[in-house]
Amino acid sequence: MENIDTIKNKAEYCLSCIKKPCSSTCPLNNDTAGFIKLIKQEKYKEAYELLCETTVLQPICGRICPHTKQCQKGCVRGIKSLPVEIGDMEAFIGDLAIKNNWKIPTGNSAKININKNIAVIGGGPAGLTCAAFLTKEGYQVTIYEKHQELGGILSHGIPEFRLEKKVVRETIKKILDLGIKVKTNIELSVNPKENAITIQELENEFDAIFLSFGANISSKMEIQGENLKGVYGGNELLEKDKHPNYIGKNVAIIGGGNVAMDTSRTIKRLGAKTVTVIYRRAEEQMPAEKKEIEEAKQEGIEFLFQTNILKILGKEKVEKIECIKTQLIKKEGETRLSPVNIENSNFLMDIDYVVMAVGSSPEVELTSNLNLNTDYKGRVEVYKNNQTSNPKIFAGGDLIGEKGTVAWAARSGRNAAEGIIEFLKNK
Ligand SMILES: Cc1cc2nc3c(=O)[nH]c(=O)nc-3n(C[C@H](O)[C@H](O)[C@H](O)COP(=O)(O)OP(=O)(O)OC[C@H]3O[C@@H](n4cnc5c(N)ncnc54)[C@H](O)[C@@H]3O)c2cc1C
Numbered sequence: 001m002e003n004i005d006t007i008k009n010k011a012e013y014c015l016s017c018i019k020k021p022c023s024s025t026c027p028l029n030n031d032t033a034g035f036i037k038l039i040k041q042e043k044y045k046e047a048y049e050l051l052c053e054t055t056v057l058q059p060i061c062g063r064i065c066p067h068t069k070q071c072q073k074g075c076v077r078g079i080k081s082l083p084v085e086i087g088d089m090e091a092f093i094g095d096l097a098i099k100n101n102w103k104i105p106t107g108n109s110a111k112i113n114i115n116k117n118i119a120v121i122g123g124g125p126a127g128l129t130c131a132a133f134l135t136k137e138g139y140q141v142t143i144y145e146k147h148q149e150l151g152g153i154l155s156h157g158i159p160e161f162r163l164e165k166k167v168v169r170e171t172i173k174k175i176l177d178l179g180i181k182v183k184t185n186i187e188l189s190v191n192p193k194e195n196a197i198t199i200q201e202l203e204n205e206f207d208a209i210f211l212s213f214g215a216n217i218s219s220k221m222e223i224q225g226e227n228l229k230g231v232y233g234g235n236e237l238l239e240k241d242k243h244p245n246y247i248g249k250n251v252a253i254i255g256g257g258n259v260a261m262d263t264s265r266t267i268k269r270l271g272a273k274t275v276t277v278i279y280r281r282a283e284e285q286m287p288a289e290k291k292e293i294e295e296a297k298q299e300g301i302e303f304l305f306q307t308n309i310l311k312i313l314g315k316e317k318v319e320k321i322e323c324i325k326t327q328l329i330k331k332e333g334e335t336r337l338s339p340v341n342i343e344n345s346n347f348l349m350d351i352d353y354v355v356m357a358v359g360s361s362p363e364v365e366l367t368s369n370l371n372l373n374t375d376y377k378g379r380v381e382v383y384k385n386n387q388t389s390n391p392k393i394f395a396g397g398d399l400i401g402e403k404g405t406v407a408w409a410a411r412s413g414r415n416a417a418e419g420i421i422e423f424l425k426n427k
Contacts, residue, residue: 001095002088011039014084017076022086025074027407028054028061028414032071032086039089048097051090052104056132057125057410059098059171060154062091064163065407066289098170104178106136114138116424119206121188122213124152125406126397128175129413130210130420135178137421142206143180144197146187150176152214152397154406156239158258159266188213190369199370199393207427208392208420211380212413213366215398219359221254225312225321226356234259234357238266246272250350252321253277254309255357256286258404261293263355264301276302276349278309280326280339308341312354321351362399377401385419386412394419 014036022032031050038047051058065071067087075083096102116139120127123145131141149155154168176182188211189196202209218233220226230244237243238259243266251272253264256279268275277296279286283305286293297303304323311322324346326339364378373381373389380395382388388395396402396412 001099002092007039007089007092008042010085010089011036013077014040015076016040021074021076022071022084023074026071027403027405027411029411030054030071030090035093036084036086036089039093044093044096045100045102048093048102049105051093054414055407055410056104056129056175057171057406058090058094059167060094060125060163061407061410062087062089062094063167064158066405068289068291070405070407094171095167098167098174104132104136104174106178107138112138114140114424116140116207117142117205118208118210118420119144119202120210120212121202122146122152122211122397122399123150123172123182123184124212124214124397124409125154126212126214126399126402126409126413126416127152127210128172129410130212130394130396130417131180131413132175132178133414133417134420135180137417139421139424141180143182144186144188145182145184146213148184150182150184153216153239156241157216157235157262159238159262161265161269162262188366190366203392207424208394210413210416210420211370211388211393211395211399212397212409213362213399215360215362215377215379215401217361217363218259218356219361221309221356221358223309223311225314225318228312228314228318229316230314230318230352231312231354231356233360234263234355235360237263237355243267243270244353246270246353248273249352250274251276251353251355252309252349252351253355253357255279255359256281257288257357257359258292259360260355260357261288261296263357265296265299267353267355268299268301272353274302275300276304278304278307278323280306280308281337282306282328285328285336306339308339309354310341310346312351313348318351318354320348321354322346322348360398367399375401385422386416387419387423391423394423 020033035047072083120143218235306326313320328337367378379401394416397409
């Protein structure tokens with residue numbers, strides 16, 4: 001936790017703008033200028049309670065949100081100089097709430113105990129937030145989670161060196177203390193089986209359902225050699241935390257986002273000789289945060305920008321990869337520059353393991369059997385208030401393709417909670 005004087009200095013740097021542009025660029029619309037003003041006045045508990053009106057993930061979002069692309073992007077200070085370090089202050093307040101055991105404030109209705117039961121499927125940021133905002137209003141919520149531990153990618157994805165598990169557990173404990181029931185090691189499945197529940201069973205048992213089981217299946221590139229031994233999906237490697245022995249090996253990571261950064265740094269720390277991130281666009285276009293790219297470079301990760309992988313070569317296992325250089329051109333109707341392979345610029349690299357980090361999708365086998373509208377990637381489609389094509393079922397987070405950040409997932413969970421409350425009131 002940062003020193004209180006440092007935090008106060010950071011708060012003093014905030015101009016307390018009346019229009020609060022930082023709040024509009026925060027996916028959760030946190031009252032950023034408001035909670036910072038309370039820090040200036042040393043009203044820390046009030047600052048926490050103000051944040052709780054829109055979020056229950058302060059210690060997490062404070063640490064790992066891409067602030068420069070979200071809240072800090074709107075900061076007026078940032079126009080001429082450095083933006084206010086909003087994330088550090090949010091993490092500080094969240095940590096203080098844990099340390100002092102401050103409770104998440106509940107609405108008056110929570111005391112009424114509304115006799116409506118809601119099932120939340122998946123205990124990641126979207127599910128936890130939806131559960132919290134329903135329970136705060138007095139609804140009865142049960143979270144079903146396939147893993148032993150809640151948290152989703154916060155617990156089974158983002159490595160400890162970026163987000164301490166202790167912080168995740170303490171944040172979740174505070175949320176569960178609202179009175180949320182949890183059933184872990186139970187998964188939503190298409191067919192009845194041990195430790196599983198089907199959508200029909202849920203529909204029979206609950207008044208409403210919120211689906212938030214994420215989209216953590218690594219996408220494939222459909223290139224030659226992708227089925228060879230030694231090719232892994234980055235999402236699965238991080239989720240299961242089961243790795244081969246990388247000592248003395250050369251590893252190629254394909255992609256340029258969070259998963260590419262987290263796998264590359266994890267694998268380097270596990271002893272790989274070289275780890276090379278291969279990205280088809282230029283460094284400025286990488287979706288990963290600048291800070292993470294810098295940290296990766298400092299840790300010895302190598303980068304090959306404007307490079308495409310064409311083939312993975314080997315008899316039974318990966319031995320080499322064939323790559324090609326790209327040039328970036330502006331295509332009509334596209335906002336981002338598109339990479340185009342440069343003829344005859346092919347080259348080979350000696351590689352032992354390839355990690356695919358080129359996107360992810362939900363478990364299509366499951367989403368296509370829920371009797372809900374889905375898109376071309378198998379993501380569940382939602383309409384007003386995050387309601388799906390079945391009025392009793394709501395969905396959010398990565399499962400609906402919600403911009404792939406914790407804050408956006410949490411926002412969809414909060415929206416769905418509001419939608420569920422409206423739906424149940426009208427029943
Ligand atoms: C490696 C990595 C690093 C990232 N880094 C950042 C970052 O720094 N900052 C940021 O803002 N975002 C980051 N993201 C994105 C962010 O983590 C996700 O957008 C967010 O976690 C999505 O939340 P969610 O609740 O929709 O899904 P998830 O977090 O995926 O949670 C889904 C939950 O559902 C459970 N589940 C799955 N299937 C079932 C089933 N059938 N039955 C029951 N439960 C099930 C899962 O076990 C999981 O607990 C990162 C993502 C990855 C993969």
